[in-house]
Amino acid sequence: MEHRKKAPKNIHDYIGDFPKDVQRVLRKLRSAIKKAAPLAKETISYRIPTFSLRGYLVHFAALKIT
Numbered sequence: 001m002e003h004r005k006k007a008p009k010n011i012h013d014y015i016g017d018f019p020k021d022v023q024r025v026l027r028k029l030r031s032a033i034k035k036a037a038p039l040a041k042e043t044i045s046y047r048i049p050t051f052s053l054r055g056y057l058v059h060f061a062a063l064k065i066t
Contacts, residue, residue, distance in 0.1 A: 005017070007044060007047045008044055008047070009044070010042070010043075010044060011030060011042050011043075011044065011049040014026075014044065014048070014049050015027060015030070015049075018062055022062050025062070026049075026060070026062055029060055030049065030060075033051050033057075033058055033060070034051075037051060037053055037057055037058075039053060040052060040053040040057050040058075041053070045059065046059065048060065048061040049061065
């Protein structure tokens with residue numbers, strides 16, 4: 001059974017858990033969401049990055065497929 005890491009405290013921590021090439025993609029995605037919805041609040045929900053604006057606006061995540 002795979003050991004699960006603790007849930008990230010914020011989006012910065014979530015992104016930091018991935019390899020550098022994946023981090024670049026996640027940072028670009030985060031930036032695009034912030035630009036499109038500057039009033040949205042960043043949070044972690046369901047253990048993944050989430051932007052909220054009058055409810056959930058968007059979730060995004062990365063995963064390794066083996």
